[in-house]
Amino acid sequence: MDAHAAHHAVTAAAPAFSSRPEDIAWFILLLPLIAAAGITLLVRRSNFLAATFSLAATTTAFILSFVLFLTFGLGDATAAATPFAWLHAGDLAVNLGVTVDKLSTLMLLVVTGVSALVQVYSLGYMHGDRSFPRFFVGLSLFTFSMLGIVLADNLVMMFLFWELVGVSSWLLIGFWYEKESAADAAKKAFLTNRLGDFGFLLGIILIWAAAGTVNFAELSQKLGAHPDLLGNLSSVAGLLVFMGAMGKSAQFPLHVWLPDAMEGPTPVSALIHAATMVAAGVYMLCRVFFLYQVDPAWPVALSFLGSISALDIIAALGGFTALLAALMAIQQNDIKRILAYSTLSQLGYMVMAVGCGGPDAAMYHLTTHAGFKALLFLGAGSVIHACHHEQDIWKMGGLRSVMPKTFLTFALGTAALIGLPPLSGFYSKDSVLLAALENGHPVLFGLGVLIAAMTTFYMVRLVLVAFLGTNRSEAAGHAHESPGSMTWPLILLAVPSVALAWLPLGDYLRHHFFSDHAHHAAAVSDEISVGASLSALFGGLNQILFEPFNHAPLPAVMGTGALLIGAWVAVTLYWKAERDPLPKLLGALARGMKNRFYFDELYEAVFIPLHDLVARFADGFDRWVVSGLVVRGVHGSTELLGRTLRILQSGNLQTYTFLFVAGVALVVLLALK
């Protein structure tokens, strides 16, 4: 009966394309894959064609995403495109399907948009690299994997693309594989992610075992009907799934891979840190947020956790990651590493927002962050490119005058990141703080404000040291503005960094997550549409710009205050500074910050040797006991027996006859009995 049902499902799910609009999601998903395959198989040797393929695919995907966004994002409909049967065995049924709703269409835009710009930028940045086509294959593959996560309509499919993102990040981080450090960083990123995936997979199995399905829509419906469906494992399942996010979104303690991932080419860093890989974790948490909306329940062994929910733990971890990363960022000198830690910190922020029960705030911040962080990374790449791959900010300086476009856009990105009103970062950060405050996490709110101040501090430090002042090295002296293919993406990205939040994005997301929630009903009562957005942009600009101050003044004011304090301290310390004054002021703390609080060293000293030790033991056991003692023992004793028996083989005919006769006698005797 079981098999019959499964068989039935297979035939039912046979691919049959209707011309439904949601089915173009399939094209969006597959376009980058086709580009990657096409480049590999057809135009491996042509730089120009490879880039054309890849860019054309991504741009088309972006346009299609926009169409989808207009159809579904702005409407109220949620659609699932025609699924393909992937695996139907026993009581597991996995289809490859896509979900098209507000969340995924927005994310589609972010991913394809940033990806397209990064690819344009790469035209300039990677110019002359001998593996230029391979780079575009990697980018396309990465985009494909990420789109898969965005569109996935079930946990297994998400896990599938989750792994693919892991491997494509490995490909890109290790792009310059001949560099030992790059190859090592790629390996580290992949393996750290694998640790997270381990938990994620177990979480999926746990959920499936209890609920009997992995489909998001069905799960959400079932959980809505039976909140106790997962029994006393609900919180554990939530945390296990969160482990996946911990890996991809680099949350403590799996954060160590992300700074090392800077070994990849800068466009890769931009893609990974802005729109794709690290965003995946947060996006996934938002996608399965319904899992966390049940009451906390722990198995007996963990019952001491009592009423602490999985979300609380997530929020705390997010906050801790944000703080830790911000502290580390303060003492970094490598321009890309500063940005990397800043990404870590902002991701902690987003995870904290999810943990505080504000997935909308998290997604909001994710979206704006994607814009300005891509901008910052590409800007940093432009600087590095100009300074002949010099990455130390203390060897730069005075770049403002020679690279005006880069400086301007970088400054805008910085302003957005530190949350200067009315730039986009301000609004999203404000919504994160608001979520913490509103949902009863005052400590985390305080932490958020503190981190906001620290963010401002290290970003202002970066800008002051790298762009202002005088040049401190020859490389910086010879710097010149980057080519148009690199500056244009910067300019294009500056637009959303500044103005993204002027669109009613917060309401849009709130509508997605809490459409049935009375609390937010008022905010979304008016129909959101293109028209409304446009009218909001031009007519109610004033209202939108200062909305946070009117709506919830405390976080807005605190956020702005933190910004001012952070900026003031940074300017005091670093205005025309020639050397970093902080190590003297802070002593051991600064050393700790600089050395990432020795986490890498700790892991390298403890966990890796521990696993190696077990492996060494197993190997030794195999070598000495199993194939040594046992196998060789058997072998040896057999040989010994053989040597003993050989003595009987005297070659004397009559001895043999004697034995033969004895044998015959024995047989006869037995026969007589």
Place this chain on the structure above:
Amino acid sequence: MPALPDLLFYAFAGLTLLFGFLCVANPLTRNPVTSAMFLVLTICSLAGLFVLLNAFFLAAVQVLVYAGAVMVLFLFVIMLLDLKEEERRQLNKVALGAGSVAVAVIAGILIKAVMSAKPAAEQLVEGTTKPLGRILFTQYLLPFEILSLLLLVAMVGVILLSKKELK
């Protein structure tokens, strides 16, 4: 007083065993020629037993083939090879002892087997030449012919083996 055939049986049986013993384990000499001579005597006594069993034809063949042909062959070979050596060698006492024990055991077992078997229904048959010839040339014709082939093969083989230089 037992009947004559019984007396004859005991006589021939006794002789057979005695000569047999002297053939293989003559306590006085270990000369192969002596052994061969006792073997001839054993075979002749055995022929006597065959006669007692009314197998006249076989008795004749036994004497002709064994005592005549085979023994001559043995003697030829003994003469051909200079076999004085064994007499100089010491008898292997252990082998002799073990051999005797084994033989005793085997003999015991065989006799026990013979005795434990039920005596067969005593229908007697005459093994004269005529019925034997009839059965040999009717029922056993094919084996008989094959046997002739075997003898031919043996002859060729022996000639080949005895040639001094094998090519």
Place this chain on the structure above:
Amino acid sequence: MSSLTPLLLTPFLGALLVLAVPGNYRVILRALALLTGALTAFQAIALFAGFQGGSAELQFVQQVEWIPSVGLSYHVGVDGLNIGLVLMAALVSFAAICAAWEIERQVKLFYFLLLVMTGGALGAFISLDLFFLYFFNELALVPTFLMLGLWGRGEQKTYATFQITLYLTLGALVALTGLIALYVMSGVNSLDVLVLKAALAEKPLSAQAQTLIFPLLLLGFGTLVGLWPFHSWAAPGYAAAPTSTAMMHAGVLKKVGLYALIRVAWPFMPVGVAEWMPALALLCLGNILYCGWVAMRQRDLALLLGNSSLAHMGFCFLGLASVTVLGITGVVVIMVAHGLLAALSFALNGYLFNRCGTTDMDKLGGLLRQMPFIGTAIIMAFMAGCGLPGFANFPGELSVMFGAWKALPWFVVAAAWGGLIIGGVYMLRAIRSVVHGPAKAEFNHVSDANYWRRLPFLVLLAALLWFGIQPDSLVSRIQPSVVEIVKAAAPAPPVPAAPAAVAAAH
């Protein structure tokens, strides 16, 4: 209408033809062998395509009485359990013949043995009479030993040959004992699977007989697969074997043991399964974790691959121990996938050995620049080896883990750790030290595979990708037969998953 007998006869005929060609006509020998391999592969593909999914019925059945008095007959047929394996065996055989270009001595004998091996493997998979299954398996194993001894490489060659010969012969012997016991105790005077099935459904074996015969079969066939702790023949054996032999054995012949277990031990001895399941679960951890750890420590690529292959077999045993439709379906998928993957990995390993003269990972490095094709294939194969989606291993391992969860949750945790983490560590280390890193001067001369030599890699990669992206094309064929097996193997209390499945259906 395709048929099984021609498929079986093709390799043997090819072997005979090879014998008829004089040994110094190497081109003709190779062409002949390749033609045979290609013909076999095409027939298998046609068979796979013609196989009707969704039914547990045996298809393409042919039966000829042989010795009626002991119930022996030539009886072949395929159902879900073996159709995928037949396809896999044919593809791997073709690839192995392609990869035999490295053989320089006694080419004729090598191709002859390789073709006999191919025929034996196919015969073992399609035979429904257990006697023939056993016979064909041995027929394929004997060439393995010969090839290892005659064309093997490395200092450990002789010892490895001895070891593999003894282990596998002993394993087969133990299994044979089990089969004979089954033959005697079932009392039906036949080793035909269908006859046994019908008879045992009427009158099952006594519980005592089951608990006695089951471990014989498990350990016997398990040794053929490399069940821990009877695994130590595998890695050194594969390291010493010529490329084609390693491909054939690790890919195809190893699966015969598992196949026989699924075909015989599970459905006919439910009590035995229940009795020995905990032990099997523990042993499979030995494969997954222990062999994984051992693989982590290897510096020789071939030894690493051998141990990783054992670790994959652990997943099969875990799935078998679960006795669920999902788990055992996963096992069959893994068998197919791992067959392709192991063949691919050993083909790559052989290519490296041939070109670079070593498979020591400390000496290799930076090969991606020199050999973009082989390097990419290595990356893909090793990534598939640590369970990357898109390759056929992933759905298999996923099914096994899902299927085993309800019965053996903690074992699944360990398996996930073994598959995701340990597998990831050693595979990435291997990639890192073989293809990544700075290019080394001593490998400046090595060349990438030309188009002709890419063929085996492409065939195997294509099959892996196809089943990875479309696992349902395999699963829909496998599942109905597995349902039958599970029904027989876990009768009284139905599969523990059933209540949840019912709940899910509502």
Place this chain on the structure above:
Amino acid sequence: MQVGLHHYLVVSALLFSLGLLGVLARRNLLVIYMGLELMLNAANLALVAFSRYNANLNGQVMVFFIITVAAAEVAVGLSLIVALYRKRQSAHVEDLTSLKL
């Protein structure tokens, strides 16, 4: 007691044992060979006796065959011994140990 089948069989068994003793105890190949002949003859005696007491001539036919084959066998065996002696200059079993590993 009337002489019957058993008597003959006992004689046959004893004769067989004597032959065996020769094979086991003697060192000269020729004498060993004679021991073998004795054993053959013992078997012949048994066969003839069975034939006689079972009213069946087949046994005697068998003996006839055995005698013929034995003749051939003796010829071949002796020629082998001669050949062996030529090669090794000995017909002594203790000198012939090439069966030893």
